Amino acid sequence: MPMTTYTMDVFKNATYTSLADAMLPHTQNTYWHEFNEISKYNVQLNYFEKLWAAWYLFIGNDVLATGIMSFLMHEFVYFGRSLPWMIIDRIPSMNKYKIQNQKVPSAKEQWDCAKLVLLSHFTVELPQIWLFHPLAQYFGLGTTVPFPTIFTMAYQIAIFFVLEDAWHYWSHRALHWGPLYKNIHKIHHQYSAPFGLAAEYASPIEVMILGLGSVGPPILWCAITKDLHILTMYIWIVLRLFQAIDAHSGYDFPWSLHKFLPFWAGADHHDTHHEKFIGNYSSSFRWWDYALDTESGPEATKRRREKKLAQARKAQ
Ligand SMILES: [Zn+2]
Numbered sequence: 001m002p003m004t005t006y007t008m009d010v011f012k013n014a015t016y017t018s019l020a021d022a023m024l025p026h027t028q029n030t031y032w033h034e035f036n037e038i039s040k041y042n043v044q045l046n047y048f049e050k051l052w053a054a055w056y057l058f059i060g061n062d063v064l065a066t067g068i069m070s071f072l073m074h075e076f077v078y079f080g081r082s083l084p085w086m087i088i089d090r091i092p093s094m095n096k097y098k099i100q101n102q103k104v105p106s107a108k109e110q111w112d113c114a115k116l117v118l119l120s121h122f123t124v125e126l127p128q129i130w131l132f133h134p135l136a137q138y139f140g141l142g143t144t145v146p147f148p149t150i151f152t153m154a155y156q157i158a159i160f161f162v163l164e165d166a167w168h169y170w171s172h173r174a175l176h177w178g179p180l181y182k183n184i185h186k187i188h189h190q191y192s193a194p195f196g197l198a199a200e201y202a203s204p205i206e207v208m209i210l211g212l213g214s215v216g217p218p219i220l221w222c223a224i225t226k227d228l229h230i231l232t233m234y235i236w237i238v239l240r241l242f243q244a245i246d247a248h249s250g251y252d253f254p255w256s257l258h259k260f261l262p263f264w265a266g267a268d269h270h271d272t273h274h275e276k277f278i279g280n281y282s283s284s285f286r287w288w289d290y291a292l293d294t295e296s297g298p299e300a301t302k303r304r305r306e307k308k309l310a311q312a313r314k315a316q
């Protein structure tokens, strides 16, 4: 097993497998005491790196430290990102940007959805989030400071986006096969006009299958290259949550990302999937649906009809 080495000035003569190991048995210091100690002896670290290192020292157990931080981050980002969409739903002037503008979710609908999502977060996602750390650490996941460079994080996250999208396309397409749809995926399709909070409104089995697309590629990457930092993983998960929630928002603006990046899927792509129940299976990008002719919506239908007509003309 590869060692994640960390040598702090205060522990000059020793190399530890992790920050927490360096401090075990854990002292009963406060978080800010740890932060001040780190600041004193590690002037080369930036503020965020010091906050990070102090958290691991303060908790004194890497699995616990990552588990708590990951779960809280997921909740904070999920509900934090959904909230602006709930507010926008209540602003009449925003209605012109709503894709299915006759179907604004009621407060009760949103509350019912939030309850199921919360239940699933605590029962299905919490154990998975907890398991991620020991599993990834086994493959050499880095949790220490200093952090990787922006460039390293950016190209790794770009790879995760592409791989997740491919996994999502195929497994989501499979979930639309009769028996799987009836037993698993139907729950997610309860809302034919989606809203931000509905992004993770799904059967626990679906959460596990599709969640594998977000967690699997980083673990695989870590196992092959031995070069992944948990901060990269966090940024990836945050961006993926933003993508999923925004895709379910139900709003398409003139300034939406796919207007500038034509291959970006966005809300326009996934809203149509919920409305038509067929086609547009991918998550972040449009290339899989385009290449395999599974695009949904009036434009795709028109294109298909034109293609057929052209073929018929040619055959005559
Ligand atoms: Zn679906």
Ligand SMILES: [Zn+2]
Pocket: 188, 194, 199, 248, 270, 274
């Ligand atoms: Zn959906």
